[in-house]
Amino acid sequence: MVVDSQLMSFFTAGSLVVIGIFAALFLDNLIKKIIGLAFLADGVNLFIITMGYKPGGIVYIFLPDMVVSNFAQTASYPLPFALVLTNIVIGASTLAVILGLVIILNKRHGSLSASKILRDKGE
Amino acid sequence: MNANALIAVMVILPIASALFLNLLHKKDRTIKILAIITAIVIPIIPLLTPYGSHFFGGYVPLAQNATLAQGLPSLITGTQLFQFHPGVMYVFTSAQQLMVFVLGLITFFAIFTFLNETKRPSGVYAFLMFMGTASVSAILLSDDIFNIFVFFEIAALAQVGIIVASGIKNNYETALKYILLGNIAGPLLLLGIVILLGVTGNVNVTDMIFTFKQGYVDPNSPVILMALALIAFGWLYASGLPPFHTIKSAVYSKALPHGAALLQAFSVFTLVAIGIIILRLFSYNPFTNIAIIGISVIAMILGITMAIVQTDYKRILGYLAVGELGYIGIGLGLGTAFGITAGLFQAVNEAIITSFLFIGFGTVLYKTRTSNTRKLGGMMYVNPKVALLVLLAGLAMAGVPPLNAFQSKLMLIQAAIQSGLPELGIIMILLSIVTFMTFMKAFYTIYMRPKPKELEILDNKIPRSTVISLVALLIICIILGLFPQIATNSLQTLAAGLV
């Protein structure tokens, strides 16, 4: 049985997003919640990469001995990869800020439970 | 070449100044001077900039660049690829001019009060404020939807920083909640954007509309509807419409007054900017307008009813600010040129009035160090002038003539009636009255009832700069109230282009 790798990649991305939302919603430990959110972001990243994939495509670098029309027809689309790089950087910095906040809150409350730390304080 | 460099400066200058301020630690005088100069320059640039567009890196469409287009194969020149925008493009028209100007003005007042109310101004805090302003200006200007996403994330981080820097009790918890929710909304917004990229091959809004109009893509395909839904969801987070109204009002209440004034301006202008993008892309779909109106009505009702039952005045203001966002949304959702103009005008007014209120009520926090209305009272005797200014701000928010929100709310009601939805007009009038009542309840408990015995009023004098800011904001409110055409003339062109 031949499995379309692009299709399977889309399925993986979709399941990562679903797992991420599930973890963010149902897990109580803050670190687990954050891992879930990282899953969600990675699912989206994988989705973008998969979208840019072109079966039988070549790298989008124009070398001197290439024919323009041939290059234009076979090169894969570079924009999704640029977007993924940017999004990875954004995701990393956001994650750093979140983890920093969690460290401070963990020191204050001595706990990592979202239902303890982040409950309604009635104000 | 059609490259107007000053358009980029509107975004680059605050970022550059912010990065520089971040480096200056403990050099109080330098920080003050640099921050105030940047804050003065930011609102001036949009006034000096001629209308036009800026192409980053000089990447104009091939159709506008004859030299580059020479010798390219017919595969490119013979197709619509010729028209597309290869780089990031910023568009600057009269509407953007007005909104970036107002945003700059609010930044100026926020920085101005911050520098004078704080004994040792922190460069990092100024960094966060300028970074937020830069990103929201970029969101307003950009025509590239991925660029909007990047600045959306930077704005969210800057907002988190402003909350963390406030030092108010439980601010870290609120900041963490805000960023965790943002980490659900952000990736889903990106998913919506990349679905559009996958279908149309572009991230430039103009090019996407071009592909829809030319029929290269079926705009009613389920994939595009999914993208629309995801972008709308990200829009809700960025602007604080339900279900994000609770966290957004908590965010406002956990920031210092000048920070809150700026944060709500960010929300208002992000709502407008992304709302305009949604309307530009998806106005062919009648359900878009219905959804925008529906969510706005829910925001108004939930925001204002929740404001009534709060006891912390910053939370009251936070919920009122969210409720007022609904008015803007209704203007955008009506979909007529008049309605959209009214919505944009309301956005400009609301950004000004809510900053006015936050800075005004901030003086109470400055004098008493508490924001709980149960513990407050008798502030009228402490400072009657500021109390009068705050009262005027409340009147402005409720839409009392001759102040500015009267004009925009009147326009909104007229637009609703013209569109055959007088019910929206009735809801808007009803909720305006309740808004005013809520404000008066807070005003009465803080200023007019007898002072509780246990309330300590600190001896520090309210800085003159705060009063100057309040008076200046009042003058702007009166000018826009008496001469609304100053604003509406600038906004009309954009609104007409969206229909």
Added chain:
Amino acid sequence: MSFYDIILKRIRKIQEKAEEEEPITNVTASAMLTAELTLIASVLVAVVMVRLIHPVLMIIMIAAVLIIALMAMPIMPRLRREQNDDLNNMMFYVVVALGIIVALFYWGNLNV
């Protein structure tokens, strides 16, 4: 006992259960009542817009909203408890809203 007193009494009862730590004053109770009336009034006016879809549907929906509002009279204390600052609660509503938005845009467009 007038209608006003009945509502006020029920609001106080629910509030006592909900917020034991907060004192219940006349101000909070009357604020709750105002919010309650605002909520019902604006929802009723909003439902009138259903007339654009079908007038009969509007009459049925208004009657339904009125009956529900009267049956579950102090709605506001419950609504307030739902819109609290608990992260899990917010997260739940955010995901529910995401589901509703995606479903509405998908089916709303196919049937409008």
